[in-house]
Structure formats: structure tokens, C-alpha cells
Amino acid sequence: MNNPTSSEIELKLLIEAIYLKYSYDFRDYAGASQKRRVLHALRQLRCESISELQAKVLHDPDTFMELLQYLTIPTTEMFRDPDYFLALREQVVPFLKTYPSLKIWIAGCSTGEELYSMAILLKEEGLLDRSIIYATDINPHSLDKAKKGIFSLERVRSYTANYQAAGGKQSFSDYYTAAYDAALFDRSLCENVSFADHSLATDSVFSETHLVCCRNVMIYFNHELQERALGLFHESLCHRGFLGLGSKESIDFSGHANAFEPLVKAQRIYRKR
Structure with a gap:
């Protein structure tokens, strides 16, 4: 089994921190999609790393609410399909x-x-x-x-x-x-x-x-x-x-x-x- 990368460890810690701090549970969301959304959020929230984002999320509820918009990006339309x-x-x-x-x-x-x-x-x-x-x-x-x-x-x-x-x-x-x-x-x-x-x-x-x-x-x-x-x-x-x-x-x-x-x-x- 391959060892997880640093970014994969950071992502897991971020998701766990969100659950412990805000009771939002993203721990069983698909990893690839979740990673894409977090990396996109990094650029938008001007963070250099997932660890920096985690620190902001833990100490600033407003930052968490901003991140939540990226974690739950809606893709929808009326009478879709x-x-x-x-x-x-x-x-x-x-x-x-x-x-x-x-x-x-x-x-x-x-x-x-x-x-x-x-x-x-x-x-x-x-x-x-x-x-x-x-x-x-x-x-x-x-x-x-x-x-x-x-x-x-x-x-x-x-x-x-x-x-x-x-x-x-x-x-x-x-x-x-x-x-x-x-x-x-x-x-x-x-x-x-x-x-x-x-x-x-x-x-x-x-x-x-x-x-x-x-x-x-x-x-x-x-x-x-x-x-x-x-x-x-x-x-x-x-x-x-x-x-x-x-x-x-x-x-x-x-x-x-x-x-x-x-x-x-x-x-x-x-x-x-």
C-alpha cells in the first residue's frame, strides 16, 4: 500500500477538523471530487497550503462558511434531465x-x-x-x-x-x-x-x-x-x-x-x- 502524500494527509486533517469544529461531516465524500474542490478553494481564499486553510477555518467561522460554498458547489438547473x-x-x-x-x-x-x-x-x-x-x-x-x-x-x-x-x-x-x-x-x-x-x-x-x-x-x-x-x-x-x-x-x-x-x-x- 502506498503511503499517503503530504497533501492527502492535510486534506484528511482538514475534513476531520471541520467535523470536530462545526459538525459538518464530509469524511465519506468521494476523495477525488473533494480534493479538486479544496484546491480550487485554496486559490480563491488566498491560502498557500491546505494546512493554512485549516488554521483559518478553525479560528474563523466566516472562512468556514466561505469554504462550505466550494465544498457544496451546486450544479443544477430546472427540469434537469x-x-x-x-x-x-x-x-x-x-x-x-x-x-x-x-x-x-x-x-x-x-x-x-x-x-x-x-x-x-x-x-x-x-x-x-x-x-x-x-x-x-x-x-x-x-x-x-x-x-x-x-x-x-x-x-x-x-x-x-x-x-x-x-x-x-x-x-x-x-x-x-x-x-x-x-x-x-x-x-x-x-x-x-x-x-x-x-x-x-x-x-x-x-x-x-x-x-x-x-x-x-x-x-x-x-x-x-x-x-x-x-x-x-x-x-x-x-x-x-x-x-x-x-x-x-x-x-x-x-x-x-x-x-x-x-x-x-x-x-x-x-x-x-
């Missing part, structure tokens, strides 16, 4: 309509694009008023942005094609008000949304749900943390509940594989056995 949302609309919504009320968990909601996409879909299917949506993330700044529902108008224009490909039933512009270079989304979309700080690495299940969506999040986890997250989702879901994952994620080689059956395998939508 439109075929996924189309499959939800056509294959999952008919089942959801049989429930008198719904609870839906958007795990790792980031800055809110996935949340608003889901809210729009539910509204068009007549389900939003009887749904409670839990939108969770470990980054408080991302949650604040999600709550505000303000996005770059340039990016929102590019989401229109996604919305249409996802089976959208109205004009996408009906859901937001444009002002200057920003788009403010209809506040009614979030009337039944509960925003919460939640870590899949350390926190537990908080409610029984009918649908869990956690897309393009577990690709940043190592195997152990992926297993933990899938265990939380299985525990949270009601009998015959639904799980939606990202296009690069699968439960096929998980210890929880037998607990779910594929409903739309190409779109990574599963149903609890």
Missing part, C-alpha cells in the same frame, strides 16, 4: 393522485431549481395544494437562495426548453415575474414547502414520505455514505413509496437493491417493495 420529469408525470403521478395528502422529500435541494421544478409539476397535476414538500440541504446559503426563488433571467430562459420537454402544460413564463436580469418565481409554489438544514451523513429520518428525490448528490459520496443515504430513504418512504435518483446513480450494487424495484429504470425511478 427532462425525461426524468416526464416519467414522474406519466408513471408516478397517477399513483400519487390516489393519496389524500402527500409528503415529498427533495434531499440535497441546493439552490432550489429541483424544488421549483417539482412544485410546478405538482401544480399542473392538481397535487400541490395537498402536498407538503421537505426541501433539505447542508448549505444554509443555498437554502436561503432556494427560499427567495430568484434566479438569473438568462438561465431561466434556457430552462424553458427543459420544461416543455418534461411535458409542461402551460407557458413557463406564467410561473415567474421578470425584472431587470432576474426572475422571481411565484411565491404560491412554496406555500407548503418546509426548508431545513439536513445532512445525509449525520442526520436521521424526520418524516414518512411518499416520494423522495435525491438527484446528482450521491455521486459525491463514497460507498459507505451512499449506503447510509439509501437506508434513510428506504426508512422514510411509506409502503410502496417512490425514489428518484440522478441519471448517473443506481442502487443496483447497493445492499438496499432488493428493497426497491425499478419502475422506470432508464430514469432511475424506483418503488419500495
